[in-house]
Amino acid sequence: MARIEFAELFLVLLKPKVERTDAIQKFVCQETVILRLHDADGCVGTGYSYTIGTGGSSVIGLLSDHLLPLLIGREAEEIESIWRDLKFHIHATTVGAISSLALTAIDTALWDLRALRAGLPLHLLAGGARRRIPTYTTEGGWLHLSQDELVEDAQRAREGGFRGVKIKIGKPTVRADVRRVAAVRAAIGDEMELMTDCNQAFSVDEAIRRAESLAGLDVAWMEEPLPADDVEGHVRLAAATSIPVAVGESIYGLRHFRDYLQRRACSIVQVDCARIGGITPWLKVAHLAEAFNVAVAPHFLMELHVSLACAVPNGRWVEYIPQLDEITLSGLRIENGEALAPETPGLGIAWNWDEIRKRRAVEHAVRKVA
Incomplete structure (x- = not known):
């Protein structure tokens, strides 16, 4: 030492x-x-x-x-x-x-x-469950984009080999959100996953209403539908919809995740290494989720999360949002829609x-x- x-x-x-x-x-x-x-x-x-x-x-x-x-x-x-x-x-x-x-x-x-x-590379030091993990992209799904722009980006993502795309929802009307999600679903077909992200914008009744309207579009998950501190609201929503509910990017403590998991208030854990306090608590959250048979799909920080998601057996996705390219010498390696965990010793950045x-x-x- x-x-x-x-x-x-x-x-x-x-x-x-x-x-x-x-x-x-x-x-x-x-x-x-x-x-x-x-x-x-x-x-x-x-x-x-x-x-x-x-x-x-x-x-x-x-x-x-x-x-x-x-x-x-x-x-x-x-x-x-x-x-x-x-x-x-x-x-x-x-x-x-x-x-x-x-x-x-x-x-x-x-x-x-x-x-x-x-x-040792981080993914082996922290567990070594796998060496690669599927990727989905958020970079073309922002709320200000037109429906045509969403569709064009989703088609590029499909041609680029991504396994999924995520789009933001939260337009003033339910129908506007549904039209956008339906257009992207039609563009990418049935083989590619489609995620939605609400960014904590809704009340419980509105989240339930929008979930009902999206139920026929094979949505992989509904992310952050409610304020992150509203565990009870997430319990109500999760019980009211078949769409998996994803939470975690705005949760800052292990015990808060415990409350969500114990109450069956989520189906996907999106624990963010930066916002939970580092790798030490991140791994605890991931293994806690594993005990509840819940998958981990971490938020942002793809350059770090690829190693962590590969370290644990319940890692399911890495979110593609490039942000460190200007200050790093190596980017995320993706093959056939899967991100490869770095094999160099350390964090791999x-x-x-x-x-x-x-x-x-x-x-x-x-x-x-x-």
């Missing part, structure tokens, strides 16, 4: 490749928090986290002012202990997005260090440090105070 000697912290702003809108918001900018941890043996682990436009400076502040000073000097292999100690240190702000995003930067860097020292330093909005170095 080796102790953490110092940390480098960056904030890099990345514009989305296409305009991204949903029923409640617009994806303005990925504020990418990147953390490098240097240990006493000279090994360097890199982790990261993100926001979709606000809060990045708060994540940086929580890390530089409160968490990293406590991390310096700790044994890097004590990942579980570190995660718990740091979480309790900021317990007054947890459970919540800023705390989870900050913990994720540290936790993913520690897992990268562990995998590099072991000489080849960072372009020249580009990161060129684009950085913030940079800090944190060392142990004498």
Whole structure:
């Protein structure tokens, strides 16, 4: 084992490749928090986290002012202990997005260090259930797009070999949503999966109504139909529809997932590594879902989630939304509609440090105070 000697912290702003809108918001900018941890043996682990436009400076502040000073000097292999100690240190702000995003930067860097020292790729170190996993694309399904544009993109996705496409719903009327979903279903045929995403826009009665209207279109799932803290509403919806209900990208704690699973309030778990607090709690959520025979289809972060979804036996999908291409040297490998888990030691992300330093909005170095 080796102790953490110092940390480098960056904030890099990345514009989305296409305009991204949903029923409640617009994806303005990925504020990418990147953390490098240097240990006493000279090994360097890199982790990261993100926001979709606000809060990045708060994540940086929580890390530089409160968490990293406590991390310096700790044994890097004590990942579980570190995660718990740091979480309790900021317990007054947890459970919540800023705390989870900050913990994720540290936790993913520690897992990268562990995998590099072991000489293993993350998908093997974390479980090794498979080496590839089906992909679906969200990048052409945004709410502002016209019906024709949705259809054209879905056809391109089919020709490109994707196994599924996801489109946003939440138009002012039920019929408008149904027309768009029906048009995409007709364009892709019966062999390709079609997912829908509501982004927490509906009340319970409206979600039930829209689910009933979509029931004949073979929808793979209805994602985030209600506010994420409305477990009871999801119970009612899940009981009222045959469409699988997917939740998780806006859930920040293991026990919140437990409540959903115990209440049979969801059929798909979309746990987001950044928003749950890192790889350590992500794996716990995935195995908890496995105990309920529920599949995992993680939200966003495809470059990291491909390894995690391949690590566990109930990983089902990886969501294709490219966002790190401008600051990495290798992209997601896809063959026959399946994403391949990286085989290089560590997280499998080849960072372009020249580009990161060129684009950085913030940079800090944190060392142990004498």
